């Protein structure tokens with residue numbers, strides 16, 4: 537099916553879709569650390585545990601995920617907008633500006649995140665200008681504390697308190 541939809545209209549509409557912010561890391565075929573800021577993370581299945589995310593084909597991360605067998609998905613805390621910004625910028629400085637250590641399977645594990653998931657690639661599918669990665673969740677860890685970092689309409693923030701219906 538073809539559409540006359542304008543890219544700018546879709547972009548403006550999707551800016552209203554508030555999402556938690558993730559950073560997804562892996563190692564490329566040469567073992568170089570790679571990582572990008574992502575809001576395309578989705579939970580797909582509980583049994584078996586499967587998630588998905590989309591990575592731009594023309595990015596450094598997109599090239600790394602052409603072959604990557606596993607990676608780490610980090611859910612950022614509300615005070616980690618600087619980490620999101622570092623990983624939303626292409627270039628070599630992201631792993632020097634942000635604290636991390638080798639995690640499970642030697643993938644870069646970012647310090648101080650709300651939660652992380654170790655994932656193994658199940659399926660790759662090129663859809664338009666992105667590659668959809670469907671991945672098995674191999675392990676996951678939550679560290680209670682500050683809530684998630686949220687992205688909405690081009691800005692970062694925390695979760696607002698739920699509406700008080702008692703008064």
Ligand SMILES: Cc1cc2nc3c(=O)[nH]c(=O)nc-3n(C[C@H](O)[C@H](O)[C@H](O)COP(=O)(O)O)c2cc1C
Nearest residue numbers: 572573574575576590591592595596597624625626
């Ligand atoms: C809030 C936010 C969400 C983003 N989500 C995605 C995403 O889901 N997939 C993607 O490929 N790029 C996404 N990007 C863009 C990448 O983070 C950005 O292009 C990054 O520089 C890619 O890094 P790389 O070139 O080192 O791979 C997002 C950027 C921001 C600011």
